[in-house]
Each structure stands twice: as structure tokens, then as C-alpha cells.
Amino acid sequence: MFDKKKYGRLKWACRRGMLELDVLFIPFAETGFLELSDEEQLVFERLLTFDDPDLYAWFMGHQACEDSEIRGMIEHILSRVKV
Template sequence: MLSPVEKSRLKWACRRGMLELDVIFMPFYENEFDALSDADQQTFISLLESDDPDLFRWTMGHAVPADPAFVALIKMILERNQARHDRQL
């Protein structure tokens, strides 16, 4: 379990240099992170250590990360964000 300070840092790490990434990672963090398994939380933290251009290519489907855990987590992020968006309509 992360301390409040660690969670604050993680929330800040979700703020990227690209608006397209902000709208993907911030809602996922705010709505889903606490319910993730410890392993998925650690994968999310590791994913956020990636460079913005890589994150952009991966989330837009222009490239596939080498790490299978990243592939699965990105799929989860996109699916859950889409489901949340669909429920709001």
C-alpha cells in the first residue's frame, strides 16, 4: 500500500507533457488505481516511468511495448476509460 505522499507523487506522475496522455492516465488513476492488484499497481508505476513518446505510441496503438505486462495494463486502461465514458453518456 502506498503512503499518501507516494500517492500524491504518483498522481503528479500521471500529469504528462501531452494532453492526450493526461486524459488517459489521470482518469484511470483517479477511478481505478486503488482497486488494482498490487502487481498491477506496480506495473502502472513502472509504466509511468516510460517516456511520453513511447506512452503515446503505445496508447494510440502505433506500437506495442516489449513488456507483456505493459501491453495488458494499457489494454485495461483503455478499456476501463472507454467503459466509464460510455456509462456517462
């Protein structure tokens, strides 16, 4: 679904203004994104459209995301980085 150009733009969008988000998104885009289904890839792409303060609050557990698809993607990404 994601051609080389679109995938490159997505990887660029993973570069955020907060290091805490960069260390989550960049490795996930490089190692986990291509393993997602087409629908899940679209959810991840949509996740990247949210503002950094919201993303930070959701990923750090300070707030819960009301969107169930986005919340599921957050949980998936966090499960890949937990030790």
C-alpha cells in the same frame, strides 16, 4: 501498499507533457488505481517511467509494447475509457 505521500507522487507523475496522455492517466489514477492489486499498482507505476512518445505510440496503437505486463496495463486502462 501506496501510502498517501507515495500515491500523491504517483498522481503527480500522471501529469504528462501530452494532453492525450493526461486524459488517460489522471482519471485512471483517481478512479481505477486503488482497485488494482499491489502487483498491478507496481506495473502502473513502472508504466509512468516510460517516455511520452513511447506511451503515446502504445496507447494510440501505432506500436506494440514488448513488455507483456505493461501491454496488459495499457489494455486495462484503454478498456476503462472506451465507450
